[in-house]
Amino acid sequence: MRIADRMSRLGTETAFAVGAEAAAYAAKGNRVYPFHLGDMDLATPSTVVEGAMQAIRDGKTGYSPNAGIAPLREAIAADVAASHHHPFTAENVVIQPGGKPTIGKFLASVMNEGDEVLYPNPGYPIYESQIEYLGGKAVPYGYLEVEDNFDLDFDSIERGITDRTTVLILNDLQNPNSAELSPEQRSRLAEIVVANDLYVLCDEAYYDIRYAGTSVSFIEEPGIAERSVILYTFSKKFAMTGWRLGASIGPKELVDVIAKINVNDESCSNHFVQYGGLAGLQGDQSEVLGIIDTLRTRRDAAAAGLNAIDGIRCIVPDATFYLFPNVTAVMDRKGFGDYEDFRRAALEATGVSFTTRRHFGRQQPGEVDRYVRFAYSGIGVDDIAESLALFKDWCEA
Numbered sequence: 001m002r003i004a005d006r007m008s009r010l011g012t013e014t015a016f017a018v019g020a021e022a023a024a025y026a027a028k029g030n031r032v033y034p035f036h037l038g039d040m041d042l043a044t045p046s047t048v049v050e051g052a053m054q055a056i057r058d059g060k061t062g063y064s065p066n067a068g069i070a071p072l073r074e075a076i077a078a079d080v081a082a083s084h085h086h087p088f089t090a091e092n093v094v095i096q097p098g099g100k101p102t103i104g105k106f107l108a109s110v111m112n113e114g115d116e117v118l119y120p121n122p123g124y125p126i127y128e129s130q131i132e133y134l135g136g137k138a139v140p141y142g143y144l145e146v147e148d149n150f151d152l153d154f155d156s157i158e159r160g161i162t163d164r165t166t167v168l169i170l171n172d173l174q175n176p177n178s179a180e181l182s183p184e185q186r187s188r189l190a191e192i193v194v195a196n197d198l199y200v201l202c203d204e205a206y207y208d209i210r211y212a213g214t215s216v217s218f219i220e221e222p223g224i225a226e227r228s229v230i231l232y233t234f235s236k237k238f239a240m241t242g243w244r245l246g247a248s249i250g251p252k253e254l255v256d257v258i259a260k261i262n263v264n265d266e267s268c269s270n271h272f273v274q275y276g277g278l279a280g281l282q283g284d285q286s287e288v289l290g291i292i293d294t295l296r297t298r299r300d301a302a303a304a305g306l307n308a309i310d311g312i313r314c315i316v317p318d319a320t321f322y323l324f325p326n327v328t329a330v331m332d333r334k335g336f337g338d339y340e341d342f343r344r345a346a347l348e349a350t351g352v353s354f355t356t357r358r359h360f361g362r363q364q365p366g367e368v369d370r371y372v373r374f375a376y377s378g379i380g381v382d383d384i385a386e387s388l389a390l391f392k393d394w395c396e397a
């Protein structure tokens, strides 16, 4: 069969393959402790469920407007205007089936073929995939491990900028390393963006998943909001990964272009699900806070379990539901040079299933330290403690 050339440039999320491998291992009767996927095992708040059910009963089962239902666009605009201190209105919001569609639609809207796009690596693999699929050149920038954070590697950003660079992708509160920009880093990055006249995709998928402190958006920097689109999603905050509801938020001219892509791609997001999201935003927030409390307990258990292992160093982030421990010493001690060998051996010996740095963009020359990602959004606190005790024994044997 002849497949179009452009498909050779489309990447994927290789973390799903780890999930399939873990499922196959479990099907043989083995116990698996799932730290590999950023999916959630927590219930969607009942406000959302009831809102969507009522909308079905009310007959909200036809097409919705391409940009989404007006009350949801208004509610998201009000919510984000308050948290981001920026006067967004419904005209700045276009509803999407999840957070992910914003990535490709934003790039299709602002990036010409041959343009260069700076993107985080390690980072969410769909950036690299969509940049290259749409004919751009993906230029990675990195992070540096410091005591309590992964700092943006400004040298790699400055080295990466050429006269063809048109876009920066930023995922503050990052997947996989949970990195968070300091105020100084935000303003330094904003100066670079403005000086080079770049568009910005602000992927804020984890903006509301935080355990201490306050999230501050990059769009609050001077000169950034007018050149940025925010990736907003209900997936994490409302434990709605499978419902598929999110939004692109930004200047009206850009949002209108993205809405035109909606017309071509899916016509509209699911009509009654939008009413579920609206009810979630407007209703009682106690279940949402319960989700954060549960995740905080899991974070503490997972970080403590990993940091108790000789040869593992794990930063304890204030946000997201990922840990990105440095496992260089353990891999060296046990004689593993290859990430996949290490991951598979751990799965077979202990049932602990995780992803590695290799699942988050192409490895860059000069990388010395090795990292793996533990997602704690889909595993309960007792299983975290039990599994990391097994993992400790194996790592230290």
Ligand SMILES: Cc1ncc(COP(=O)(O)O)c(C=O)c1O
Binding pocket: 038, 097, 098, 099, 100, 101, 124, 171, 174, 175, 203, 205, 231, 233, 234, 235, 236, 241, 245, 246
């Ligand atoms: C950084 C980042 N951006 C976007 C997404 C996509 O989220 P959604 O499930 O809402 O499409 C994810 C999902 O894991 C993510 O980690």
